[in-house]
Amino acid sequence: MADLVYQQVITDLNKRIMANEFADKKLPDERSLSEQYQVSRSSIKRALNVLANQGLIFKKRGSGTFINPLYLKNQSSFKYEGTNLGITDSLNTEGAQPSIQLLDFQVIPASQELQQDLFLASDEFVYEIKRLRLLDNQPFMIETGYIPIKLVPELNREIVSKSIFTYVQESLKSAVTKSFLSISADVSTAEDQKLLALKPTEPVGVMSGIFFLDEGTPFEVSNMRLHYKYMKYTTFVSTEQ
Amino acid sequence: MADLVYQQVITDLNKRIMANEFADKKLPDERSLSEQYQVSRSSIKRALNVLANQGLIFKKRGSGTFINPLYLKNQSSFKYEGTNLGITDSLNTEGAQPSIQLLDFQVIPASQELQQDLFLASDEFVYEIKRLRLLDNQPFMIETGYIPIKLVPELNREIVSKSIFTYVQESLKSAVTKSFLSISADVSTAEDQKLLALKPTEPVGVMSGIFFLDEGTPFEVSNMRLHYKYMKYTTFVSTEQ
DNA sequence: GAGTGGTCTAGACCACATA
DNA sequence: ATGTGGTCTAGACCACTCG
Numbered sequence: 001m002a003d004l005v006y007q008q009v010i011t012d013l014n015k016r017i018m019a020n021e022f023a024d025k026k027l028p029d030e031r032s033l034s035e036q037y038q039v040s041r042s043s044i045k046r047a048l049n050v051l052a053n054q055g056l057i058f059k060k061r062g063s064g065t066f067i068n069p070l071y072l073k074n075q076s077s078f079k080y081e082g083t084n085l086g087i088t089d090s091l092n093t094e095g096a097q098p099s100i101q102l103l104d105f106q107v108i109p110a111s112q113e114l115q116q117d118l119f120l121a122s123d124e125f126v127y128e129i130k131r132l133r134l135l136d137n138q139p140f141m142i143e144t145g146y147i148p149i150k151l152v153p154e155l156n157r158e159i160v161s162k163s164i165f166t167y168v169q170e171s172l173k174s175a176v177t178k179s180f181l182s183i184s185a186d187v188s189t190a191e192d193q194k195l196l197a198l199k200p201t202e203p204v205g206v207m208s209g210i211f212f213l214d215e216g217t218p219f220e221v222s223n224m225r226l227h228y229k230y231m232k233y234t235t236f237v238s239t240e241q
Numbered sequence: 242m243a244d245l246v247y248q249q250v251i252t253d254l255n256k257r258i259m260a261n262e263f264a265d266k267k268l269p270d271e272r273s274l275s276e277q278y279q280v281s282r283s284s285i286k287r288a289l290n291v292l293a294n295q296g297l298i299f300k301k302r303g304s305g306t307f308i309n310p311l312y313l314k315n316q317s318s319f320k321y322e323g324t325n326l327g328i329t330d331s332l333n334t335e336g337a338q339p340s341i342q343l344l345d346f347q348v349i350p351a352s353q354e355l356q357q358d359l360f361l362a363s364d365e366f367v368y369e370i371k372r373l374r375l376l377d378n379q380p381f382m383i384e385t386g387y388i389p390i391k392l393v394p395e396l397n398r399e400i401v402s403k404s405i406f407t408y409v410q411e412s413l414k415s416a417v418t419k420s421f422l423s424i425s426a427d428v429s430t431a432e433d434q435k436l437l438a439l440k441p442t443e444p445v446g447v448m449s450g451i452f453f454l455d456e457g458t459p460f461e462v463s464n465m466r467l468h469y470k471y472m473k474y475t476t477f478v479s480t481e482q
Numbered sequence: 483g484a485g486t487g488g489t490c491t492a493g494a495c496c497a498c499a500t501a
Numbered sequence: 502a503t504g505t506g507g508t509c510t511a512g513a514c515c516a517c518t519c520g
Contacts, residue, residue, distance in 0.1 A: 004507095004508070005508075005509070006508080006509085029485075029486055029487080030486075030487065031485095031486085037517065039510085040509060040510045040511065040512095041428060041508080041510090041511085041512090042508095042509065042511085043508085043509065043510080045487085045488085046509090048487095052481075055419070057422065058419075058453075058457035058489090059458070059486090059487060060456050060457065060517090060518080061486070061487045061488065061516065061517050062485080062486055062488080062516075062517035062518035063485090063486065063487085063488070063517085063518060063519085064485090064486060064487080064517080064518095065487080068457070068459065069360060070358070070421070070459070072453070075501090117311070119310060119311075130443070141267070169483085171284060175478045175516095177479060178296070178299075178477070178478065178480075179297065179477070179478045179480045180311070180475065180476070180477055180478075181473075181475070181476050181477075181478060182473060182475045182476075183424050183468070183473070183474040183475075183476075184446065184472050184473045184474070185426035185444050185445070185446040185469040185472055186444070186469060187442055187443055187444060187469070196518080200442065201441065201442050202428055202444075203426050203427070203428060203443075203444030203469065204426070205425065205426040210311065215299075215301050215306065216299040216301065216309070218311065228425070228426040228427060228428070228444065229426050229520090231424075231426055232424070232425045233423070233424040233425070234421065234422070234423045234424075235421070235422050235423075235424075235476065236419070236421055236422075237419065237420045237421075237422060238418060238419045239418045239419075245488095245489070245490095246489075246490070247489080270504075270505055270506080271505075272504095280491085281488080281490060281491045281492065281493095282491090282492085282493090283489095283490070283491065284489085284490065284491080286506085286507085287489090287490090289506095299506085300505090300506060300507090301498090301499080301506080302497065302498050302499080302505070302506045302507065303497075303498035303499035303501055303504080303505055303506065304500080304504090304505065304506085305499095305501075305504090305505060305506080306496085306505090306506080328520065399488085443509085457487085
């Protein structure tokens, strides 16, 4: 997992930053780091770029590389880094016990939209998996997912009652590492209100997206309706190229 | 803006992809591209990495580089790329005419939270800027922003009634290129309902965040409450490093 | 002018895919 | 075996900051 040079540097710098080794909020310059770690300056740059994209540090040409003070202050906002894309992981589940209740599980022909999104032919089938997710026995999300049967022909109720991504990673040896996500809000339906214990005036957060395997195959289309108090999607955006 | 080698390659490849020059959805291999563009393979890799992070292409080791079919199908989802972080830009404003109505504009002492987020001392002041944003005269967002006065001492009602980020870019010669964003949903308040023409049962989307200047200075804290039909935040997530 | 990050190159070698 | 992307290096030169 971490036999790559630049990843080792990332891991180590992360540790050093967390240990508050750089009390002045300034990292050594790249040439010194290259010397310290006995690796090329290019590898140092690569590591620093990753950390900068995560929002942990920022670089000023001509001045040096600095630790983002907000990162230390507000570490929980940055939780997203380093986790996988599994839903449970992308939420603030701190300490709470997640569980899953299977609401529905069947195989249906792929609708036209699903054919497009999952790159299927018109006669192909998908699993429809509807699950209620809970934290400490409090329901917080209704999730409806669609997965082409040809990708995982052996799914069953047992598997589907746990983390599908974990199963996929083990059986297909390909992780889910990419997704398109679209985030919005909506008035709650009667079903939402019942399942998520919402009052009629209370809304749901909606996250829908397509999840991809490592090598680019679209794996799942997912529609998630969340209790509005539980939806908090935090992200660091940088428009630099 | 585009005198850098790798950016020129990005621009050109973008054009060629959009022109459907690669009908087989496969790009030439990196060594050929290096030859074609007369630049090093490293520069080609850098360009391809940017495009891959944007979700436009994906690479398979041992096989080649491919165009993401979903990108072409669903270009509007990907609009976020290449724009700046201005709110109006990050929303789907396609064709509609954006405008701004200034609701409130004053200077206040920074609260403790603002002091933390904007990295201020306890006696510093911020502008409080409350604006209603409209599209084709339809209100869709209430935005409350806080900006340290020391960063832009000369703000006035005139400036603030337009795009602040554009003004900053011109006067400070530093663009706003990074942000932390937190996205959630909420029940609408009486004020929301009045300003955004919402029914009592209809919710608002909430986006709050901190915007940074190029060089890392936190520039603005912003709280945005959106008509739920207008909030659609789309993003491409990749957990690879 | 000295220090620091940014860009770019040319080339070596590795890991994976496909036939 | 060949082709493809991934990692890594060593070094040149540029652009910006600051004293």
